[in-house]
Every structure is written in C-alpha cells, then in structure tokens.
Amino acid sequence: MRCAADVIARLDLAPAEAADPFHLTVGPVSLRVLCPDPLRGELVAYFDEALSDTPGDIVIRLLPGQRLDPEPDWTPWLREPGKTGRKDAVVDLDDARLVKKVRSGVTFLQSPDAVLAFGPLAENVSTVINFINTQVLNAGLREGWQLCHAAAVTDGRRTLAISGLSGGGKSTTVLRMMDIAGKRFVSNDRLLVRGGDPVQALGIPKHPRINPGTILGNPRLAPMLSPQRRAELAALPPGELWALEEKHDLMIGQVYGPGRVQYAAPLTDFWVLNWRHDSAEPTRLADADLSRRPDLLGAIMKSPGPFYQHPGGRFEPNGARPDPAPFLSALAGLRVREVSGKIDFDVLADHGRRLFDG
Structure with missing residues (x-):
C-alpha cells in the first residue's frame, strides 16, 4: 500500500455510502458522518447537542467489521512523557496515515480527501466518538488554534x-x-x-467520563451509581477512591x-x-x-x-x-x-x- 487509494480499494464503502448521513456543527467546524445502523443510532444519541441540519464539509466514513488483510507493518507511536504501554501504531503512506489502536484493533485512515474508521467499531463506540472529535481538533489546528x-x-x-x-x-x-x-x-x-x-x-x-470519586462528591450525580455501589465506594480510603479508574459517561x-x-x-x-x-x-x-x-x-x-x-x-x-x-x-x-x-x-x-x- 502506497497511498490512501490503495487502502480504500481493499475496503467496501457501500455500507457507509448507503446510510442516512448525520451532520455535526461545532463552532466553525462542520462534519458529515456516514455510518450504518445500529452504530449510527448510538452516535446520533451521543452527539445530540451537536446535531445540525447543515451539510458537513468534512466527511467521515465508518465501516464496522472490516479489516485489512494482510495487515501492514505497524510502527509504535511514542506516547507523551509519563504515559506507559503501547496505545497507537502507525503506517505512513505517500498521502495518508494509517493509525491502529493496539488493544482494540480499530483502525483509521487519515488523509485530506478520505477519513475512515474500520474494524470492531460497534464494540468500541468510545473510540469511534474520539475519532469523530479528532476531526474537529484537526480542523481547528489547521486554522491556527x-x-x-x-x-x-x-x-x-x-x-x-x-x-x-x-x-x-x-x-x-x-x-x-x-x-x-x-x-x-x-x-x-x-x-x-x-x-x-x-x-x-x-x-x-x-x-x-468520570470516576466514582466525582460521583460521590456531587449529590446531583448520585443516581449514576446503585446504592450498594455507593456504599462500597464510600468505605474506601480517600486516596484509594481518588485513584480508582472506573469510568462512567x-x-x-x-x-x-x-x-x-x-x-x-x-x-x-x-x-x-x-x-x-x-x-x-x-x-x-x-x-x-x-x-x-x-x-x-x-x-x-x-x-x-x-x-x-x-x-x-x-x-x-x-x-x-x-x-x-x-x-x-x-x-x-x-x-x-x-x-x-x-x-x-x-x-x-x-x-x-x-x-x-x-
């Protein structure tokens, strides 16, 4: 694979192209997302506050269940200081970059003309959400933010x-x-x-995405946990509760x-x-x-x-x-x-x- 077109030729875009698109507007950035159900329904519900009738300039295609066979030779992405473990891997093409989430296997094609995500997307909805939001960040960064x-x-x-x-x-x-x-x-x-x-x-x-300590410290958020779980967490020492990683949307x-x-x-x-x-x-x-x-x-x-x-x-x-x-x-x-x-x-x-x- 030398370019984005080579990657696209090995994927089936038809399920995304046949889907009813939805549009997101965030400040000056507008996105158009093409994704088949049932994943589409989950994303529409999540992005409710950003949904728009304005057709998006940036087109994102989501292809659940597809993969590249054979896989390319991945290069580990170096993480920021203080971060450990492998999270991402990349392959640079002539006009694009492939990025893979090492743990989940979700893969992305990032290029000026094609933005794709494929792999086990339905099992990793948070990863898909982050990818969509990355396009907002990329658009802002290119404009000097x-x-x-x-x-x-x-x-x-x-x-x-x-x-x-x-x-x-x-x-x-x-x-x-x-x-x-x-x-x-x-x-x-x-x-x-x-x-x-x-x-x-x-x-x-x-x-x-908040940890239990945030929930326990705010009565408004208490219904996010069962009474039994709240009691279990309240019994933990403060330092242990603070360090607990148990994310809730x-x-x-x-x-x-x-x-x-x-x-x-x-x-x-x-x-x-x-x-x-x-x-x-x-x-x-x-x-x-x-x-x-x-x-x-x-x-x-x-x-x-x-x-x-x-x-x-x-x-x-x-x-x-x-x-x-x-x-x-x-x-x-x-x-x-x-x-x-x-x-x-x-x-x-x-x-x-x-x-x-x-």
Whole structure:
C-alpha cells in the first residue's frame, strides 16, 4: 500500500455510502458522518447537542467489521512523557496515515480527501466518538488554534478553563461549576484556544467520563451509581477512591437539562490545578505567569497526536512535543491562576461563584 487509494480499494464503502448521513456543527467546524445502523443510532444519541441540519464539509466514513488483510507493518507511536504501554501504531503512506489502536484493533485512515474508521467499531463506540472529535481538533489546528488539555465552563460572558495533571480533578471541578445557575458546559478534556481580543475557546462534543470519586462528591450525580455501589465506594480510603479508574459517561443534557452546552465561547480565565491530597496547606489561588512557569504550561499544552496532518501535508512526527511559543501567544491576556494546597472542591466552587459574579 502506497497511498490512501490503495487502502480504500481493499475496503467496501457501500455500507457507509448507503446510510442516512448525520451532520455535526461545532463552532466553525462542520462534519458529515456516514455510518450504518445500529452504530449510527448510538452516535446520533451521543452527539445530540451537536446535531445540525447543515451539510458537513468534512466527511467521515465508518465501516464496522472490516479489516485489512494482510495487515501492514505497524510502527509504535511514542506516547507523551509519563504515559506507559503501547496505545497507537502507525503506517505512513505517500498521502495518508494509517493509525491502529493496539488493544482494540480499530483502525483509521487519515488523509485530506478520505477519513475512515474500520474494524470492531460497534464494540468500541468510545473510540469511534474520539475519532469523530479528532476531526474537529484537526480542523481547528489547521486554522491556527492551539490544543489544550483542559475542561471549560461558560456563562457566555466569562469562560473558565481548567487544566491540571491527569487525574488532577478537572472533571470534578468543571461539574461543580455546572451546579452554578446559568453555567454551560464547553469541554471536559480537550479545548482549542485561539488568541485575539477576546481570546476564543472551542470545545468538542465529548461528554465527561468520570470516576466514582466525582460521583460521590456531587449529590446531583448520585443516581449514576446503585446504592450498594455507593456504599462500597464510600468505605474506601480517600486516596484509594481518588485513584480508582472506573469510568462512567455523564450525559450533560440528561443530568443538567437542555440548553446547558455551548462549545464556542470567549475565554477569560485559566486555572491550573497543582494541589495535593497530602498537603496540609489551605487551598489557595494565586496569579501565575506562564512564561515563567514551564511546569504549569506543560500541564496545559497537548500534542496533536498521530492523526494530525499539517496544512502543508506532513503528518505530526512520531515523538514530537508541543512548542510553547504559540501557546504563550494564544493565552496572552488571560488571567492565569495556580491552584495549590490541599484538594478542596468546596473552596474552589466558592472561587468559581465569585469569578462568574464579578
């Protein structure tokens, strides 16, 4: 296989082409998804807040159950510092890149003219959702946006983005902010940011995937767990509960009601969570200069990953790291604050109320 056309020739596009397309609009990005049922029905339900009548510019074809035979020779994709294990593998073609999820076997073709996913898609719906959202990120990156590892919430006038190390409490914090009347969800884990006056933020249509600790700490979310499971988890030591990885999908519309999502918003504030469970210090927020704090900037910056093809045609190199300069430029003018001391979501929620009331 030398090019995208060689891959497409070995696949059957007919099931996708025969399907009734659905369209998604996220800020300036529009997508058209071609996918047969029953997977189509699951995706339409998931992307409810982003569904649109506007025909999408970017066409995504999903081909459940298909595979390449024989498989190409895959190259492991180098993960970011601190991440272990093999997650992705790639094969670079003349005009495209094949990406494979090592554990599931789901495979993707990424190119300017063809965007495909194939393999055991019905058994890996979250992976398909991530691939669709990757196309939103790619479109933004090609237009000069920067990709941040952040959650965000807005009232339409002020928007607060929240970064931190993985497991630092972004999701729990942003959901506590959603308990404030009139606040709308922007993004849970990936946020595109573009400099300007004002700075602009663009989320992706990905509902929060939260751990039990987040659910137990918020009475609104308690119905997501059975009474027996809540009792079992409540008996765990705090540190063990915090570290427990047991993901649950929180559907924003079902929990918070309609009209509580806004993907595009003016960005005004950025918090970086640098607090600890074992700290004896009170929770505090202090202004921070990202140009002097590479540790905090490192928590914000996110690599585009193996799917990103630059405007000139080249794909993101294996092992590449983000360049701080465009992030510093995009975030200039925002009030950035470091959250330090002990982890206390009640204190942080009070700061959030004061911020949005100001």
